Amino acid sequence: MTGFSVDTKLFQELGELLVAKESTALVELIKNAYDADATLVTVSGVNLGDPARGSIVVSDDGVGMDSDEFQRGFLTIAGRTKNSGDRRSPVFGRRYTGEKGVGRLASHKLGTVVNIQSRKAGPAPRGAITLPPAISEVVARIDWRAIEALETLDQIDGTGAVTVDQRARPSRHSSGTTLNIAPLRSAWSDRVRSSFLREAVTLAPLAATWKKLPRTAIAETLLFETLPIRDQQNGDPGFEIVFGGELGIGDLLLPDSAAAASWIAELSYDRDTGFLQIAVSPTKAELRNFPGAETFRLMKHLEPGVGPSFTGRILQRSNSSWETEVQGIRVFMEGFRVSPYGDLRDDWLSLERTYLSRAKRRLISLSAFEADNIPAGLENEELVIQGNNAYMGAIFLHRSSSPGLEMVVSREGFLPGEAFDFITQWTRVTTDLIVRLRSMSRKEVKEIRNEQRVTQRNAGIRSDVNETPTALRVREHAIQVERGFANIQNAVERNDFVTASREAKELQPNLSEIREMADQFGSEAVQWRVLASLGTELAAFVHEINAVGLQISALARELEDALTIDDLARTRTAIRKSRQRALDLADRIRRNATYLVDSTSFEGRRRRARLAVGDRFETVKLFFESRIEQKNITLVNDIPTDVRTPPMFPSELSGIFTNLLSNAVKFSDVNGHIKVSAREHGGFCEVQVSNTGTAVDLSRARRLFDAFQSTTERPDAVLGQGMGMGLTITRAFVQEYGGEIDFIAPPSGFATAIRFRIPMR
Incomplete structure (x- = not known):
């Protein structure tokens, strides 16, 4: 007989060639769920470090498959199910993200056996916004090792290496497909798992890179209200990815806020019209520091079809870096990230190379566009160029408008060529415009x-x-x-x-x-x-951070001990306890950070206003909560909600409360009491802080307001050594508004009381 015989080694060869790494394999399975009209896909891993006991489960709520579709779509390698027709999903009309028909090889990359359960949804018209209940079910099993033990693929039938069972399914069950991959083909090392988690948080674009920009960040719309990240039809209910188990992202807080940026740029090219647009604008925060910063818009008519259509948004930070998980400008095709663009070691825009070799010269990339009214810039502007860590951005592509863009075989980026060079060129022009405009905004200053x-x-x-x-x-x-x-x-x-x-x-x-x-x-x-007020509390903050550091070290030891427990239930209990301690520590750091940011931020001194005294006190109290808990102090906030100050800066009132509460906590005894009260009386806003513990000699009390008159004889374990400046600074805040501050006779049950009065007008 004449014909081809396909060796079973084909799966291994294709898998290694087309699916480069474990994270790529999971991305392919997630894309399959999107193409299947899923609104939710969950990816969970258990015992990833032990291949024999490990498993990965990928489950979605899409349209599912019947036995015929399973045969044509899953068991047919390089099938044509996504290349025929209009190449859109059957119900929500999504543009297919895959086209080579090799996504199922991802399961081969991850494990040796895959069990599939797929529940087929009932008929639904194109454009429906929900899927009907399931009408049938396919249960299948593929044993890759059993297949690889055979010589050719035509020997599989009858061996049990692949089994498929079609069943009727009651209509009350929802549709969807679940892949259970176990055992794993190899152990997931810490490096592999960390690499996956870094990619997982940006598998879909961050909201700040495509959603409507808040008015608190920028004063005007640039090019878009929202960027079109996917080629999808109206009514699409959306798509969510949830990672669980050992693949869980956890409580990672991503800096997904446009308000943290200094400059924001948007760019767009339409291959049908040849129209290119770039808009670069300072944020409101940048304008407060550099009022001369200006928005720039470039509109240029290129030849139609000279490159793929694309849109993008780039957020830049001037004096700091974005967090590691999100820094870099990434590329997305149909809303899914294309690796490696934006990876820590990737420099597809040559930003790092220029940063390391920068010289006193103008930006070369902008020299060809002088006729487009681009500002001339400064001679040494390249000195202020930044690397990838200063940018968080996304470039969005659609398959239908990206001819010439071809993925490399391993799915790791696009093949080199004019199409991708076109995107690279204009993205780099946009980042260099940010550099130039930022440099110019500082020239006048x-x-x-x-x-x-x-x-x-x-x-x-x-x-x-x-x-x-x-x-x-x-x-x-x-x-x-x-x-x-x-x-x-x-x-x-x-x-x-x-x-x-x-x-x-x-x-x-x-x-x-x-x-x-x-x-x-x-x-x-x-x-x-x-x-100056915060400086008096610096020792407190240092002690607090040291204490948190010691507790984190103890927490790390507890987690190491938990991993040695043989009983799974006890291990989970220990890990849950450690997790709660970690969350408590995170909240403790958050409270301190909230206080410091609130006290030192521009908003704290931008505008005077009548401040709610109780609210401002509660903000400051967060900074002292750990020491209050350690000394078991009872603190009573007896400030009525309607008591307000005359117009003053928020940071001034915070400074007053910081110094007064610091002293009250420091000089209160263990199990002591602190009471804070306030009222509007006789044309004044009056606030009184009383505490138990050490009493103050009222005949000498006024001397304590002089500089360096500290009464602290020994350092407090958390609040540190008193410098004798707190009351001096507090008096300066109060006297700025013609107010008074004095120690007064304490109420019954308290040792010390101090009161300040600020006239309402």
């Missing part, structure tokens, strides 16, 4: 600082040891103003209004200088006091 530096140096030469250069500048301008007003008065008395007018005009530069210095140093004074 640097020039002003250089001018001010010369003026300040001259003032430093003239000033003596008893005053600062700035104080000298203010005094000199004030003297000029006094002389000018005297000259104006004399001219008016002589009815010489021409001279009076000239003198008034000559006063303007002096008044402007005084105003600018008042704006600059007056606004900074608020933050100086806030930072």
Whole structure:
């Protein structure tokens, strides 16, 4: 007989060739679930480090298969089920993500046996938004090792290596397909599992890269309200991926907030029209720091069809990096990430290479577009270029509009060629526009600082040891103003209004200088006091972090001990206890971070407002909760919800409460009591803090407000050694508004009480 005989080694050869690694295999199975009109797919792993006991389960709620579809779709290698017809899913009309028909080889990559249960949904019209109940069920088993023990594929029939059983299914059951892969082909090392988890969190695009940008982040729409991440029809109910077991992402908090960015860019190319658009804009946070930053828009008509259609959004951070899990600009095809673009070691945009070799020159990538009204930029702008860690972004592609883009055989990226070069070119142009605009926004500030530096140096030469250069500048301008007003008065008395007018005009530069210095140093004074207040609590924060570090070390030992327990139930109990401790530690760190950010952020000193006293106190209290718990102190917040301050900065009130509560906790005895009360009385906002423990001598109490008058004889275990500056800073906050602060006779049951009063107007 003449014909081909296919060796069973084909599966091994194809699997190694087409599915490069375990994470790629799972991605292929997830894509199959999407193509099957699933709205939810769960991926769970158990005992991944032990191949004999390990298993991976992939389960979806899609349309499922009957026996004929299973034969044509799953058992036919490189089948044509996704290449025929309109290449869309049967019910929701999704553009198929796969086309080579080799996704089922992913199960071969992962394990030696796969058990399949597929429940076929009843008939549903195209465009339906839900799937009907199942009408039949297929139960199948594929033993890859039994197949590989045979010589050729035509020997499989009758060996039991592949079994398929078609069953009727009651209509009350939902449709879907479940693959149970066990035992595993190899152990998942920590490296393999970590690599998978890094890819899992960005398998689908982060919301900040495609959803509507919040108005708190950016003032205007760039190119899109939301970016079209998939070629899907209206009414598609969506698609969710859930990872569980040892593949669970856990409580990982992703920095998926556009408000954390400094600059945001969007880009788009339509191959049908040849129309290219790029929009780059500073965020509101960036504008507060650099008011000269401006939005730039590029609209360019290229030839239709010169590249694939694509859209994208890129978020940049100027003074810090994005977290490791999300940093980099990734590429997505039909909403699924295309590896390796955006990996830690991938540099598809050559950002790292340029960063390492940057020189004092302009950005070469923008030199060809001067005719498009791109700003000329600065000569040394390349010095401020950043690597991949400063960017979080996504480029979105659709199969129907991406001719020329072909995946490499291993599914790890696209084949080199003009199509992908086109995407790379314009994405890099966009990142370089961010660099240029960011550099230009700082130019004016640097020039002003250089001018001010010369003026300040001259003032430093003239000033003596008893005053600062700035104080000298203010005094000199004030003297000029006094002389000018005297000259104006004399001219008016002589009815010489021409001279009076000239003198008034000559006063303007002096008044402007005084105003600018008042704006600059007056606004900074608020933050100086806030930072000084936080400085007095720095020891507390250091002690807190050290304590958390010790507890994390203990937690790591507990987890190691749990892994040595033979009883699975006891192991799970131990791990659950450790997990709860980890969550408690995370919450403890979160409380401290919340306090520090709230106290030092720009919002805390941007605008004065009538503040809810009780709410501000509760925010500060979070920072001291661990020490309050250690000393078993009872703290009573007796502040009515309607008590508010006169208009003041939030960070100022936080600074007051920080210092007063720190002292109250430090000097309270174990099992002590602290009470905080407030009221609006006699035109004042009054707040009183009382505590048990160490009493204050009221006859000497006023001296405690002087600098360096610390009463702490020994360091507190958490709050550290007192510096004697807390009450001094607190008094400065209160007196800024004409208020008063004093120690007063404590109420019954308390040793010490301090009260501050700020006039309402």
